[in-house]
Amino acid sequence: MTAFEAILADVQSEQIAASLEYSGSGVSDVCVYGSIEDGSTVFDVFYIVDRRVVDRNDLQGVDTSAIRQLALLRHGMNQLDRLVEACTQFSRPVPTELKLHYSGSNKSLDSVFEYEPRLSGDASLHPNDLVEAWRAEVQTELDAEAE
Template sequence: MSKLFEDYLSELQTDMVAICLEYVENKAEDIYIYCSYEPEMYAFDVFYRINGQVVLKNNVNTAINEDDTSYDTSEERQEAVLDIGLKDLEEIHAKCKEYGRDMPTEIKMHYNVQQNSLKAQYKYDLIYSEDEELLPDDIFDFWFEEIKKSS
């Protein structure tokens, strides 16, 4: 049986979750993944809820308990996560083209680790490319602050 578009999308999103989960050695409550594509610009980033604290990938060690070993948050490791996420996002775009689907301009994924549950929101309208000051990092930061405040 041949794969459907949704199968490829699911596999690529699962890979994004897996690499982000590996980064924190499977020790997070929630993973929040941000993907963006607006003409000729891809963006990918991630933040976490660890021990009830919402933290950026470079600050995950601020959320660990005394008894826990610290995470490797080296620049090389962070770049590796981002590179894999971007590669997966580019592959999603390629599959959208192959299957004649619109490429989302934004994908926000929330993975609940304990429940093994992934929820994704997709947008198709341009968000930042028509704004002279707004960048993908700004949208990511807004979402991070929104989740942090609601915690």
Template sequence: MKVFEDYFSELQADMVAICLEYVENNADEVYIYGSYEPKMYFFDFFYRVNGKVVHKHQLNETIEESDGQHNQVFDVSRERQKSALKIGNNNLKLIHKKCEEFNKEMPTEMKLYYNVKQNSLKANYKYALVYSNDDELLPDDIFDNWFEEVKENNE
């Protein structure tokens, strides 16, 4: 019989799978941000590829040219980005549904870090409101701050 943690882990694994599929399994690390604060879900992700920390729309900047030829060109079209974000958002909604079903508290923030080579997932959760009690802060801001932090630590 499945317990809450099984559902929770499966949904997180699905988020990782979506992000890996988006980058065609060519990332060193995947960073996934999900948040839920009353009535608002937010999902986004970024990568470390070839030593560079990049947003999902910047993947082609990580390609090393050999003999003037691009080895691979990623599909970073708006449609593809929207589709990946939609699936991630749906996973957050499903996690929320399972939290309610099992009478568990829904995290207000989930930061998932997936190391591709080691096949290891680390997660940090927050349960306090992060942005909805702040007039200036939006989930994009928190995501962007995390991106900048990771990028700085990577240089």
């Protein structure tokens, strides 16, 4: 494993670990979203509980206070900053978008990195729109699997 790959693996591991710690027990999957584009960095997370997509603020049985949510989001954004620093240091392209899906049942991580601009050129599009679209896509997949 190269030094860059080690940093990339650690960034992903940190984001998933912090998201799992935040959620407590009962969560089967964690979905982490990151956007790095036009000087803006966005991090968000949602969960799969009983085959339903659940936002971080809607988890049951855990402290979802604004203070805890802000701490999670800051940690995730700090990890994205580490990723940007590593890409710069090792002359690698910086992804504009990342999607991590950790499955607790089989302890696997699927990572998708995009490098084409997603937000540039469309002033009406916000990173939250992309997070919402992914949430809807994941829920649609879950519904289709249940049929």
